[in-house]
Amino acid sequence: MAAIGSRLGGMRSLAWLSIAALAPFLPFLPLSAQQQHPTESQVKAAYLYNFGKFVRWQSDRAGNSDFLICVLGKDPFGALLDATVEGESIDGRKLTVRRIAKVQDGSSCSILYISSSEESQLPSILSAAQHFGELTVSDIPRFAERGGVIGFVVQQDKIRFEVNRGAAGQSHLALSSELLKVASKLYNKAVGQ
Amino acid sequence: MGRIGLTIFCALAGWSFLAGRAAEASSETEETINPVKTLTLEQLANVEVTSVSKTPEEVRNTSAAIYVITQEDIWRSGATNIPEALRLAPGVEVARIDGDTWSIGIRGFGSRLARDVLVLIDGRTVYTTLLAGTYWEAQNVMLDDVERIEVIRGPGGTIWGPNAVNGVINIITKSAKDTHGVLVDAEAGSLHTGALNARYGGRSRGVDYRVYGLGFERGHEYHPDGKNFDDWRAIQGGFRTDWTKHSRDRFTVQGDVYAEGYGEGVTANYYAPPYQQNLYGTAPLSGGNILGRWQRAFGEGTDFQLQAFYDRANRHELNFADLRDTYDIDFLDRFRLPGREQISWGLGARFSRGTNPVIEPGLTFEPNTRTDRLLTAFLQDEIRLVDKRLTLTLGTKFLETNFTGLRLQPSGRLLWTPTDKQTVWASFTHAIRTPSDAEENFSLLGFTGQFVNGLPLLARFDPNPHFRSEELNGYELGYRFLLRKSAYFDIASFYNHYSDLFSEDITGGIFLENNPPPPHLLIPADFGNGLLGTTKGIEFAPEWRPVPYWRLRASYSYLQMDIEKSHDSLDIEPVSQIEGSSPKHEVSVLSGLDFAKVLNLDLTYRYVGALPALTVPAYSTADVRFDWQANRQFKFSVVGRNLMQPHHAEFGGDPGPLVGIKRGAYGQITWTP
Numbered sequence: 001m002a003a004i005g006s007r008l009g010g011m012r013s014l015a016w017l018s019i020a021a022l023a024p025f026l027p028f029l030p031l032s033a034q035q036q037h038p039t040e041s042q043v044k045a046a047y048l049y050n051f052g053k054f055v056r057w058q059s060d061r062a063g064n065s066d067f068l069i070c071v072l073g074k075d076p077f078g079a080l081l082d083a084t085v086e087g088e089s090i091d092g093r094k095l096t097v098r099r100i101a102k103v104q105d106g107s108s109c110s111i112l113y114i115s116s117s118e119e120s121q122l123p124s125i126l127s128a129a130q131h132f133g134e135l136t137v138s139d140i141p142r143f144a145e146r147g148g149v150i151g152f153v154v155q156q157d158k159i160r161f162e163v164n165r166g167a168a169g170q171s172h173l174a175l176s177s178e179l180l181k182v183a184s185k186l187y188n189k190a191v192g193q
Numbered sequence: 194m195g196r197i198g199l200t201i202f203c204a205l206a207g208w209s210f211l212a213g214r215a216a217e218a219s220s221e222t223e224e225t226i227n228p229v230k231t232l233t234l235e236q237l238a239n240v241e242v243t244s245v246s247k248t249p250e251e252v253r254n255t256s257a258a259i260y261v262i263t264q265e266d267i268w269r270s271g272a273t274n275i276p277e278a279l280r281l282a283p284g285v286e287v288a289r290i291d292g293d294t295w296s297i298g299i300r301g302f303g304s305r306l307a308r309d310v311l312v313l314i315d316g317r318t319v320y321t322t323l324l325a326g327t328y329w330e331a332q333n334v335m336l337d338d339v340e341r342i343e344v345i346r347g348p349g350g351t352i353w354g355p356n357a358v359n360g361v362i363n364i365i366t367k368s369a370k371d372t373h374g375v376l377v378d379a380e381a382g383s384l385h386t387g388a389l390n391a392r393y394g395g396r397s398r399g400v401d402y403r404v405y406g407l408g409f410e411r412g413h414e415y416h417p418d419g420k421n422f423d424d425w426r427a428i429q430g431g432f433r434t435d436w437t438k439h440s441r442d443r444f445t446v447q448g449d450v451y452a453e454g455y456g457e458g459v460t461a462n463y464y465a466p467p468y469q470q471n472l473y474g475t476a477p478l479s480g481g482n483i484l485g486r487w488q489r490a491f492g493e494g495t496d497f498q499l500q501a502f503y504d505r506a507n508r509h510e511l512n513f514a515d516l517r518d519t520y521d522i523d524f525l526d527r528f529r530l531p532g533r534e535q536i537s538w539g540l541g542a543r544f545s546r547g548t549n550p551v552i553e554p555g556l557t558f559e560p561n562t563r564t565d566r567l568l569t570a571f572l573q574d575e576i577r578l579v580d581k582r583l584t585l586t587l588g589t590k591f592l593e594t595n596f597t598g599l600r601l602q603p604s605g606r607l608l609w610t611p612t613d614k615q616t617v618w619a620s621f622t623h624a625i626r627t628p629s630d631a632e633e634n635f636s637l638l639g640f641t642g643q644f645v646n647g648l649p650l651l652a653r654f655d656p657n658p659h660f661r662s663e664e665l666n667g668y669e670l671g672y673r674f675l676l677r678k679s680a681y682f683d684i685a686s687f688y689n690h691y692s693d694l695f696s697e698d699i700t701g702g703i704f705l706e707n708n709p710p711p712p713h714l715l716i717p718a719d720f721g722n723g724l725l726g727t728t729k730g731i732e733f734a735p736e737w738r739p740v741p742y743w744r745l746r747a748s749y750s751y752l753q754m755d756i757e758k759s760h761d762s763l764d765i766e767p768v769s770q771i772e773g774s775s776p777k778h779e780v781s782v783l784s785g786l787d788f789a790k791v792l793n794l795d796l797t798y799r800y801v802g803a804l805p806a807l808t809v810p811a812y813s814t815a816d817v818r819f820d821w822q823a824n825r826q827f828k829f830s831v832v833g834r835n836l837m838q839p840h841h842a843e844f845g846g847d848p849g850p851l852v853g854i855k856r857g858a859y860g861q862i863t864w865t866p
Contacts, residue, residue, distance in 0.1 A: 045230075
């Protein structure tokens with residue numbers, strides 16, 4: 001035990017040495033929050049908020065004046081998504097976030113974010129969402145390829161998205177050319193083809 | 194120390210649990226402002242995000258002691274080859290024997306050829322059944338193209354192949370689509386004369402491809418007796434192509450060829466005078482491989498994979514030679530059952546044909562051309578008992594080789610995620626290490642140094658065709674906790690019970706042998722299964738980002754080995770030899786700082802406990818790496834290694850005195866036009 005104690009003593013002095021060695025570099029360390037990188041969730045929440053401005057829904061969300069962004073399954077955003085849309089509106093409709101456990105509960109959602117926890121049910125979720133005319137978004141792998149409208153992909157530490165125009169068409173969604181321009185990849189195959 | 198270790202484990206687990214509860218309550222306040230909300234779509238697509246902890250969700254939800262060494266971990270550590278990169282994983286004993294030879298082990302039994310660790314590169318097994326182990330000096334990979342190294346400590350569960358008794362190391366290279374463009378990387382320094390890595394990748398007609406070449410020449414380490422035999426040079430080239438068809442099928446074809454001069458020293462034994470001498474020289478090694486893989490994904494956890502490879506390895510060491518062709522084909526299938534089950538199953542076959550021409554008469558294989566056969570199958574059922582909270586995985590491997598009959602290796606694993614940020618897992622595995630040519634076909638002569646009545650007294654290990662598989666029953670328990678998205682703890686503990694362990698047994702009394710001439714006295718011996726015992730230990734790996742530009746990691750491993758002879762064993766190797774060749778404690782602390790977006794500073798501190806059986810004392814050492822991304826094309830780095838002493842020994846095994854691993858530095862330029 002004494003031997004371990006003396007070894008720990010040696011380690012302590014080395015720890016101080018490392019910290020002391022950093023001292024000359026401290027003035028160069030970035031201190032402002034702006035230079036810190038945002039998180040994946042912050043960027044995805046910002047995307048969800050923005051997509052509403054670049055998509056036109058044909059089917060009317062009758063009986064609901066709020067613009068609903070729904071999260072299906074295990075919620076990766078928490079309070080962040082609510083904070084992102086707080087006080088915002090699209091076409092005069094207030095932006096609200098709702099969590100749902102089953103796709104059937106979301107008939108009045110405009111944007112449906114499908115959590116990766118729901119991957120095993122993907123085909124049935126997509127066909128129900130298509131029936132409701134929802135813009136489906138997810139970070140499930142190859143989401144757009146598999147019939148979702150917008151799928152998030154991570155490329156070299158950046159969050160990009162792929163768009164499936166066929167799926168958008170089947171849900172009667174009109175996608176702005178600005179959205180399509182920024183997309184990293186476009187698919188044309190619709191669900192079920 | 195065992196009881197203290199257990200107390201520490203419980204205290205840490207308890208504290209983390211309570212801290213976690215408190216942290217969760219307050220974590221909501223962190224995320225009420227979204228700083229990127231006002232960016233345009235185009236700006237959002239160009240924002241770089243922090244990976245909060247380097248542990249993706251899939252690692253956190255694995256019911257095994259897994260550690261992933263990422264590409265960033267590798268280049269920031271200054272490692273120039275795979276063994277050096279493996280130092281980053283907790284629970285792995287990496288000891289450098291000399292300039293081109295390593296001893297690597299997981300949870301004990303580390304040696305030059307660790308017989309119970311399975312090593313794969315892109316799914317191709319590089320573990321050889323010749324002498325049971327992996328020749329690290331022949332496994333060169335261009336480190337810039339390594340995507341990650343997955344290290345699983347413990348019996349690898351059902352999916353992995355045979356001999357994954359103490360662990361699996363899987364080196365995964367980047368897909369060709371991630372290595373477009375030119376990359377040239379040149380190194381020079383005091384430790385090695387030079388190294389050059391170059392790669393070109395692109396895309397043509399829907400196929401992503403890359404070709405690479407690497408070459409290096411490394412100098413020798415410190416030898417008190419002046420015999421500087423361990424210099425090392427190699428050149429290697431290879432390619433990889435990937436393409437996708439109908440967004441459902443993915444194909445990969447890749448291959449490498451290499452030629453090396455491996456400097457070594459061996460002790461050769463003879464029947465005639467001088468009976469024993471040390472040979473020093475350069476052993477030519479060469480070989481190549483080609484691998485093809487087809488993956489088809491149906492979505493929702495249903496997919497299959499078919500892979501085949503051919504590997505050729507030529508090894509002309511100073512005291513033996515091995516020319517080996519290996520053919521392997523593997524099939525893996527996964528699908529979901531309507532309930533909450535995911536079934537995985539697979540089949541594999543490997544044929545390894547080796548020829549061993551006799552170089553020195555003291556080391557022979559009988560017969561000297563053999564084909565080793567390995568047939569494997571596995572079946573695994575992953576059952577979600579409580580959705581998203583409790584998962585039970587049951588499975589078994591089936592193994593049939595030319596050394597063993599049909600053997601079963603069952604395992605059970607339980608994964609519990611009480612909250613989104615915590616994981617508790619437990620497992621039981623029964624694993625076996627199959628016999629190899631080393632036990633069943635190998636003759637090894639040794640000179641005892643003594644003469645009786647003018648005749649030399651030699652000992653010889655003869656083949657033991659009845660060598661049985663070594664058996665392991667392994668019990669593991671682990672806990673992972675993600676605290677406030679900037680701190681992460683991973684604790685894994687294990688208790689392994691081994692039986693039929695490899696032993697060196699005397700099989701009879703001394704007798705006069707006339708053949709091979711000249712006449713000599715012989716102690717007959719062979720490799721038996723006369724040892725058994727337990728190992729237990731704990732590995733603790735915390736990670737913390739106090740601020741986004743500073744990453745701190747530490748790892749601590751504790752290992753206790755209790756090996757003994759079975760009651761009818763004739764073993765002559767003292768048990769303390771085995772127990773004293775693995776360190777009881779290993780610690781490392783790593784600090785990674787990013788500043789001004791173009792500068793990185795990495796500091797590493799390592800402590801490894803003593804190896805009394807090899808007379809290697811405990812040592813501490815430190816590495817420093819500094820790099821500067823000067824502009825988009827050029828990056829300059831300076832690395833200092835083993836800085837705390839002029840040289841220190843890490844392991845024994847070479848003839849002569851212990852080799853000292855030298856302090857040194859190197860500079861590197863990386864050019865990506």
